[in-house]
Amino acid sequence: MEAKYCRESRIVRTSHVFPPDTNTLGTLFGGKLMAYIDDVGSLSATRHSHHTVVTASTDSVDFLKPIRLEDSVTVESYVVSTGKTSMEVFVKVIAENLFTGERRIAATSFLTFVAVDENRKPIPVPPVIPETDEEVKLHQLAPQRAKHRRTRREESKEFAAFLSTDEYSAQKCQVCKNNLSNDQEEA
Known part of the structure; x- marks a missing residue:
């Protein structure tokens, strides 16, 4: 099975933060962000394996900075490591103040997905090749x-x-x- 570059599985999603998406403090609901994270993570794993994937674990979701109404939220993911049938996906969340242009890392997450066949049995996935400093560090x-x-x-x-x-x-x-x-x- 031929290895693939991390960049080949990269998914980037940017959304507005709207009032219905926020809590009483005017910041994005954590659950809403977690849904975005799982969504883009699964897309990266599917793009890497070209098979149906299931979420095996969400190792962590670290909320680092609040995401406010005046922000957009960009959720970026890519496969950083693979096992025989599993893929570890890194997700980086970037909040951007749409009025000032200030960008900040708002959250990070690691998820593991398993590729499955039509019978829902785990199947092998290609190895991954890191290129950038960020990808190499995460892979190591x-x-x-x-x-x-x-x-x-x-x-x-x-x-x-x-x-x-x-x-x-x-x-x-x-x-x-x-x-x-x-x-x-x-x-």
Whole structure:
């Protein structure tokens, strides 16, 4: 499988920030930005693999600067590293004040996507070739992020095994019942 350059998977989306997209502080809803991030990230992964992709993880979304009503928001993504069937996508969010031209990095994110075939089975993806300083740095640090991702995933699986699917599990919890009894006795 022939390697592809990071730039071949680059997606850039720019949008206005409108009042319905903002919270009570007049800044872009985090959830709205997260939807933009997942959207452009999946487009980069699809462009790189030329297959359907599924989101395997969102490692982080770091909100660094607020995005305000007077701003446009540019969400840029590209594949920075690949495994056998997975692609790590970096997403950079740039806010630009439309009246002053001032630009700032507002958020960054790393997501992992897996390419799948028509039976939803993972399939191999091409390796990636970084070119720019930014791409090289992100590519070099990818094994470290992958290690953290594996550790966090195992911890999440262990925690999920502990969790209940019963929506009333807190009422059945013996510790909770004991605490409630103690509180009632003190009252």
